[in-house]
Structure formats: C-alpha cells, structure tokens
Amino acid sequence: MNSRTEERIVLISVHGDPAIEVGKEEAGGQNVYVRHVGEALAKLGWKVDMFTRKVNAQQDDIVEHTENCRTIRLKAGPTDFVPRDDIFDYLPEFVDNLLKFQQENDFTYPLIHTNYWLSAWVGMQLKQIQGSQQIHTYHSLGAVKYNTVNKVPLIANTRLEVEKNVLETAERIVATSPQEEEHMRSWVSSEGQIDIIPCGTDIERFGGVDKAAARAKLRSKAQTVGNELKFSLDEEIVMYVGRFDRRKGIETLVRAIRKSNLFNSPNLKLIIAGGSRPGQSDGRERERIENIVDELGMRQVTCFPGRLSQEDLPLYYAAADVCVVPSHYEPFGLVAIEAMASGTPVVASDVGGLQFTVVPEETGLLAPPKDVEAFCSAIDRIISDSQWRDKLGQAGRKRVETKFSWNGVAHQLSDLYTEISNITPADAPSLIEK
Ligand code: UDP
Known part of the structure; x- marks a missing residue:
C-alpha cells in the first residue's frame, strides 16, 4: 500500500462526540475535554482529527471546528444513540471504518490519543494493525466506578481487561490528577508509564463577568x-x-x-x-x-x-x-x-x-x-x-x-506527543511519503 504518514494528531472518543452539545446524559466532561484539547492543539500548529461514533442520520459526517481541527463521525452499529455499556460489539466496525477513512485519504495516523476504555480498545487495534503509537486518557476507571455502584454491568470484565491492557501497552497514559494515577496503580496495574496532565478550562470564557x-x-x-x-x-x-x-x-x-x-x-x-x-x-x-x-x-x-x-x-x-x-x-x-x-x-x-x-x-x-x-x-x-x-x-x-488553562494543558500534551513520536507541531501540516 502506497500510503503516507500523515503528521496529524488523532483524538478518538467513540462515545463522547466533541462536536455535540454537552450537559446531557452521556455528553459531559469527556466531550468538553476532547473538543478543547483538539482546538487548543490546532492553535499550536497540530492538525487534529477527532473521531467519534455517528448517533443519528442527520449528523454531518465531518464537522470543521477550526481550519486545522475537525470531528469525523464514523458508522459503528445502528446510527442511533446506544448507551456506552452496549457499544463494545460495534467497535470492530468503527476500526474498519477508520482504516477505510485512512485508505481513502491515503495516509496513516502515527499517533493516536484515545479517550475512555472503548476508544482504548480501538487504539490497541490500530497499534497492532499499523503500529500507531497510543496515548490514553481514562476519564473514568471501571475498577473505581464499579466500587461505587450497586449493579455491575455485563460488560464489566471486558472493560477491566481493556483498562489493564492499555495501561500496560500504551506508549503513555495521561492521568488527570495525582489521585487518578494512584487509583491506576492500586487498582489496575503496576506496569506502564503514566504522566499527570490535568484537564483544563477556558479562563477567558469563565471569569469575564462579576x-x-x-x-x-x-x-x-x-x-x-x-x-x-x-x-x-x-x-x-x-x-x-x-x-x-x-x-x-x-x-x-x-x-x-x-x-x-x-x-x-x-x-x-x-x-x-x-x-x-x-x-x-x-x-x-x-x-x-x-x-x-x-x-x-x-x-x-x-x-x-x-x-x-x-x-x-x-x-x-x-x-x-x-x-x-x-x-x-x-x-x-x-x-x-x-x-x-x-x-x-x-x-x-x-x-x-x-x-x-x-x-x-x-x-x-x-x-x-x-x-x-x-x-x-x-x-x-x-x-x-x-x-x-x-x-x-x-x-x-x-x-x-x-x-488549569486549556492552553497550558495543550502545551503539556503537545510536548508529550513530540517526546513520544518525534513529531513537532511545526511538522504537523506536512505529508511525508512512507
Ligand atoms: N455542562 C454544560 N451544560 C449543562 C451541564 C453541564 O455545558 O447544562 C458541561 C459542564 O460545563 C462541564 C461538563 O458538562 O464542562 C461536565 O463535565 P464534568 O467533568 O464536571 O462531569 P462529567 O459529565 O464528565 O461526569
């Protein structure tokens, strides 16, 4: 396959669409995080593609947020809302469609930042299939969550296994607080490399009014x-x-x-x-x-x-x-x-x-x-x-x-991407023949 390595950052957020309105049942912090990180990274010079699952037929397949930052919606299972605990079986289709998207555009993503365990699984497949490097943010840890609920869902064992595997195999895990790192170590695995980079917020949008x-x-x-x-x-x-x-x-x-x-x-x-x-x-x-x-x-x-x-x-x-x-x-x-x-x-x-x-x-x-x-x-x-x-x-x-400003957070993530892949944001727009 004569495919090129596209020097883009890919954020994968299967169930948390960065282009959707937040504040509803399954739209919350993760959607906000992915969107703001994506947009802030684009400002630093990265080209950012954010992949998510399409949940209704009226949604655009591609949403351009800024010149260098877009959301791409892939089909995986029914084009309908599916609770996150029921999405796992549709992930192979998500991976196939992501590979197809790469093929159609004639490039391969070298570096993938996954969000939540469903996306972690997708990232692990891309790592196996094409050697992409993976960075992962959990957003929530099954081991901790299942401790606070009365009813554990059927998918629990699969989730716990994926969460352990990704910690042990990803190039880097991003914990958003020292407390989350500590939970990973005591509940998930002692292996794997973790960096702490917090979530951020828009310090201009919040705080501008008394x-x-x-x-x-x-x-x-x-x-x-x-x-x-x-x-x-x-x-x-x-x-x-x-x-x-x-x-x-x-x-x-x-x-x-x-x-x-x-x-x-x-x-x-x-x-x-x-x-x-x-x-x-x-x-x-x-x-x-x-x-x-x-x-x-x-x-x-x-x-x-x-x-x-x-x-x-x-x-x-x-x-x-x-x-x-x-x-x-x-x-x-x-x-x-x-x-x-x-x-x-x-x-x-x-x-x-x-x-x-x-x-x-x-x-x-x-x-x-x-x-x-x-x-x-x-x-x-x-x-x-x-x-x-x-x-x-x-x-x-x-x-x-x-x-906790998004810009500070994006700088830290950008440095991490460069450390792992040797790609710098200045290189980002270029296309390199494989
Ligand atoms: N949010 C919003 N409108 C609402 C309710 C919530 O924009 O009516 C946003 C809120 O500002 C925050 C996010 O949803 O950015 C919730 O994130 P948080 O990390 O607090 O919780 P999560 O939803 O991830 O559990």
Missing part, C-alpha cells in the same frame, strides 16, 4: 427560567450543574439545603442545572430528584433551568454564591474548575480529582460523599460569611489561571 453583572444579565433573561429565582442581589444562590446521574450525588445536595440554617430565609435559592430526556436514564434521575424536592417542600426555593448553553453557563457560575459538586466519585470534575475560574467557591465531595482541584479552606471546602450534614455545614459556612466567600472565589480563580 456577580452583579451576571445576575443583571440573567434577570433580563428570567422569563426563560420561569420560576421563583429573581437573580436579585440579595439572593443566596447555591448551584449544581452537570449530568443527571445518580452518581453525581444531587440528592445529597438537595437534602443538605433542606437542613440548612438558611432554609427558612426567602433569599436562599437552589439551582439544579443540566439537560435530561424524558424516559432516558437522565430523565428518570431528574424526575427522582424533583420528587425529593417536592417531598421536602422545597419547590419554592429550587429551580431546574435545564441544560445551560455555552453562552449562559459562565453567567450562572458567576451569579452563584457557591457551586456544589456532590459526586460519589469524580475522576477530575470540570465543573469545579469552571466555577473556580468564575470566582465562585466550590463545595465538593472529598474524592478523586476534586481533592486535587479544590483546596479546602482556600478555594472551597471538601465534604465526605453522601454526607448530608457535612455538605450542609460547608455550604452554610460559605454562604454566611460573604467576605470569606469572596476570598475563596478569588483564590479559586488564581488557582485555575496558574494550573
């Missing part, structure tokens, strides 16, 4: 929120944003607010934001949470604005007094750094990547997962001391600026 201005803007849009929330300056706003998934621990937050000293104040407001689809698992979780809200007599203080658009999200973060991330487990947790970038303190579960991003007593507070009392007192402490709250918010902003 609380008063954010509330004023949201006030003018309030008819679309349609509830008791006024976004007035005297409201104490506690916010959750993210997917509706039981493991996100939204119930803990709701119960904590019910117990709060401030509960009887007319100013306390709880926002629970995120998309959901009736009848799907996120829709069912939202319904469950709404029922708890009703049972606890909290309707008047609680607002469900649905999925927040990219435009509104920074305003909501800036408008909130405290952002709560009550997950049972979180490998990284983008929401925490987005809130911190917006100058808003975070109360988070004392787990996983949240132990890395949130510095207790400096940028927010940590509480044991599922511990209603602890979340309640942490939220109350911050809400009742506005000076301290502002100080925590400022320190959070600073921490994100120095440690």
Whole structure:
C-alpha cells in the first residue's frame, strides 16, 4: 500500500462526540475535554482529527471546528444513540471504518490519543494493525466506578481487561490528577508509564463577568427560567450543574439545603442545572430528584433551568454564591474548575480529582460523599460569611489561571506527543511519503 504518514494528531472518543452539545446524559466532561484539547492543539500548529461514533442520520459526517481541527463521525452499529455499556460489539466496525477513512485519504495516523476504555480498545487495534503509537486518557476507571455502584454491568470484565491492557501497552497514559494515577496503580496495574496532565478550562470564557453583572444579565433573561429565582442581589444562590446521574450525588445536595440554617430565609435559592430526556436514564434521575424536592417542600426555593448553553453557563457560575459538586466519585470534575475560574467557591465531595482541584479552606471546602450534614455545614459556612466567600472565589480563580488553562494543558500534551513520536507541531501540516 502506497500510503503516507500523515503528521496529524488523532483524538478518538467513540462515545463522547466533541462536536455535540454537552450537559446531557452521556455528553459531559469527556466531550468538553476532547473538543478543547483538539482546538487548543490546532492553535499550536497540530492538525487534529477527532473521531467519534455517528448517533443519528442527520449528523454531518465531518464537522470543521477550526481550519486545522475537525470531528469525523464514523458508522459503528445502528446510527442511533446506544448507551456506552452496549457499544463494545460495534467497535470492530468503527476500526474498519477508520482504516477505510485512512485508505481513502491515503495516509496513516502515527499517533493516536484515545479517550475512555472503548476508544482504548480501538487504539490497541490500530497499534497492532499499523503500529500507531497510543496515548490514553481514562476519564473514568471501571475498577473505581464499579466500587461505587450497586449493579455491575455485563460488560464489566471486558472493560477491566481493556483498562489493564492499555495501561500496560500504551506508549503513555495521561492521568488527570495525582489521585487518578494512584487509583491506576492500586487498582489496575503496576506496569506502564503514566504522566499527570490535568484537564483544563477556558479562563477567558469563565471569569469575564462579576456577580452583579451576571445576575443583571440573567434577570433580563428570567422569563426563560420561569420560576421563583429573581437573580436579585440579595439572593443566596447555591448551584449544581452537570449530568443527571445518580452518581453525581444531587440528592445529597438537595437534602443538605433542606437542613440548612438558611432554609427558612426567602433569599436562599437552589439551582439544579443540566439537560435530561424524558424516559432516558437522565430523565428518570431528574424526575427522582424533583420528587425529593417536592417531598421536602422545597419547590419554592429550587429551580431546574435545564441544560445551560455555552453562552449562559459562565453567567450562572458567576451569579452563584457557591457551586456544589456532590459526586460519589469524580475522576477530575470540570465543573469545579469552571466555577473556580468564575470566582465562585466550590463545595465538593472529598474524592478523586476534586481533592486535587479544590483546596479546602482556600478555594472551597471538601465534604465526605453522601454526607448530608457535612455538605450542609460547608455550604452554610460559605454562604454566611460573604467576605470569606469572596476570598475563596478569588483564590479559586488564581488557582485555575496558574494550573488549569486549556492552553497550558495543550502545551503539556503537545510536548508529550513530540517526546513520544518525534513529531513537532511545526511538522504537523506536512505529508511525508512512507
Ligand atoms: N455542562 C454544560 N451544560 C449543562 C451541564 C453541564 O455545558 O447544562 C458541561 C459542564 O460545563 C462541564 C461538563 O458538562 O464542562 C461536565 O463535565 P464534568 O467533568 O464536571 O462531569 P462529567 O459529565 O464528565 O461526569
């Protein structure tokens, strides 16, 4: 085969489409990560192809994000939404179509960065078939996740095996926090090479507006929120944003607010934001949470604005007094750094990547997962001391600026790609004959 080696970076994210809207059941941090890493790498001079699975016939096969960064959707199984635990059987077709795409374009991808275990399997096949080098980011570890759920899916053993194999065979694993590295070592394998490169956030998009201005803007849009929330300056706003998934621990937050000293104040407001689809698992979780809200007599203080658009999200973060991330487990947790970038303190579960991003007593507070009392007192402490709250918010902003900007993250990944492959971004646009 007279094929050339195309000096591109390939990001594979089988179930997390980087071009899709986030905030729904299966669209969350991974989609955001892949998209922002891709776009930031393109700014550094790489040509970036991001492969994902096509989930409906109306979707474009190729989405151009910027001149050097695109999403390519491949057929694998039905052109329909398939829960991630049911995708594995369609992966051979994904690999075939990726190989076909290369063939049609007459190039071979030398370096592949895979995301989540499904893509890890795809990457391992490409490594075997054509000697591509592989970098892998887990986003979630089966061994840790299965420890926090009551029902383990049928696919569990396959996933655990793939996660072990990729750790031992990839050129490099990217852990997004020291906690995740530690989990890989204690739960997955002592073999394989791991680098720590965190997730990032857009420090210009988040943090560009202060609380008063954010509330004023949201006030003018309030008819679309349609509830008791006024976004007035005297409201104490506690916010959750993210997917509706039981493991996100939204119930803990709701119960904590019910117990709060401030509960009887007319100013306390709880926002629970995120998309959901009736009848799907996120829709069912939202319904469950709404029922708890009703049972606890909290309707008047609680607002469900649905999925927040990219435009509104920074305003909501800036408008909130405290952002709560009550997950049972979180490998990284983008929401925490987005809130911190917006100058808003975070109360988070004392787990996983949240132990890395949130510095207790400096940028927010940590509480044991599922511990209603602890979340309640942490939220109350911050809400009742506005000076301290502002100080925590400022320190959070600073921490994100120095440690978690997408550009900084992309630079670190770029250096890693070069170290492994000898390709530099300056070479990236060129095509080399094999
Ligand atoms: N998100 C959003 N709109 C919403 C809810 C969530 O844009 O209505 C985004 C949020 O800003 C974050 C991502 O979805 O970037 C969630 O990532 P995180 O790592 O916190 O959680 P995951 O979804 O990966 O479990």
